[in-house]
Amino acid sequence: MEKKEIETLQEAGKIASEIVKYAKSIIKKDMLLLDIANKIDEKIISLKAKPAFPVNLSINEIAAHSTPSYNDETLAQGLLKVDIGIHIEGFVADTALSIDLENSEENKNLIKAAETARDFALSKINLNTKIREIGAEIEKVCKSFNVQPIHNLSGHSIEVYNLHAGITIPNFDNNQESTIKPGIYAIEPFTTLSSGSGSVRDGKLSGIYHLEKVGTVRDNFAREVLGYIADEYSTLPFCSRWIHKKFGTRGLLALRQIEQAGLLHHYPQLIEKSNSKVAQAEHTFILTLKEKIITTL
Ligand code: MN
Ligand code: MN
Numbered sequence: 001m002e003k004k005e006i007e008t009l010q011e012a013g014k015i016a017s018e019i020v021k022y023a024k025s026i027i028k029k030d031m032l033l034l035d036i037a038n039k040i041d042e043k044i045i046s047l048k049a050k051p052a053f054p055v056n057l058s059i060n061e062i063a064a065h066s067t068p069s070y071n072d073e074t075l076a077q078g079l080l081k082v083d084i085g086i087h088i089e090g091f092v093a094d095t096a097l098s099i100d101l102e103n104s105e106e107n108k109n110l111i112k113a114a115e116t117a118r119d120f121a122l123s124k125i126n127l128n129t130k131i132r133e134i135g136a137e138i139e140k141v142c143k144s145f146n147v148q149p150i151h152n153l154s155g156h157s158i159e160v161y162n163l164h165a166g167i168t169i170p171n172f173d174n175n176q177e178s179t180i181k182p183g184i185y186a187i188e189p190f191t192t193l194s195s196g197s198g199s200v201r202d203g204k205l206s207g208i209y210h211l212e213k214v215g216t217v218r219d220n221f222a223r224e225v226l227g228y229i230a231d232e233y234s235t236l237p238f239c240s241r242w243i244h245k246k247f248g249t250r251g252l253l254a255l256r257q258i259e260q261a262g263l264l265h266h267y268p269q270l271i272e273k274s275n276s277k278v279a280q281a282e283h284t285f286i287l288t289l290k291e292k293i294i295t296t297l
Helices: 003-026 033-046 105-124 131-144 220-233 240-247 249-260
Strands: 050-059 062-064 079-088 091-100 147-149 155-158 183-187 190-193 200-211 264-272 278-280 283-287 292-294
Touching: 003 033, 003 079, 003 091, 003 283, 003 292, 033 050, 033 079, 033 240, 050 091, 050 200, 062 079, 062 200, 062 278, 079 105, 079 278, 091 105, 091 183, 091 278, 105 131, 105 147, 105 183, 105 190, 105 278, 105 283, 131 147, 200 220, 200 240, 220 240, 220 249, 240 249, 249 264
Parallel strands: none
Antiparallel strands: 050 062, 050 079, 062 264, 079 091, 091 283, 147 190, 155 183, 183 283, 190 278, 200 264, 283 292
């Protein structure tokens, strides 16, 4: 990796960690998720970066892939995960925090477990660490907090304009003998109660999409919206809220036409299978032949 690329990744990471601090400072119980999302979007732009994906604001048993629609009335409550992505010219930082909004010891323990598992795994990772060993460390820390990791959610490699670039970093020992190579990775343990199922299922559609296929649509206006999506987001995720902000209600109809033409992937929400509460912690790091840099600290 070139010096310039590493610097850009570090700059994105620094902004991501500023957004984490900002999120912690503004989020209060009963605030509209929509207000939180809009404020975070504005703050990212004011720091001269772009969102790498719509901020995920996922409550309790919703583990991930939830972002407010333009007219959403959901209020912040319970165990709230805030998953934040920043990019500068496609160089991505991916980070997440969890907030307990009901003063619950159970929530606090789930959060502490996720953060400790993340940080312990990060401290252990070096070139040629076996990927299964990273998962085993995460699982071991979770057990020490008397909680369990979500088994079908994992960390991932990152490339330019590509959030999930193919390699997964499991949150348990998955017997993967391969070792970790130089690259960009996100490590993200999700924790749930030991009485929970420890896995997620697909829930309702989230309003989060990414452009999946090159193609066109018949309607002129829908074609204009499609062009905007390709220019503005490339293959990174975006949401219906952003399209509504730019194009109004017509934009949402166009979005539906583009989806019906088969050009989009529409993410479902991810829900803990037994509706057990979920916490998440995440950092992005760069591994080179010489060093390990955690960009989102
Ligand atoms: Mn994330
Ligand atoms: Mn991630």
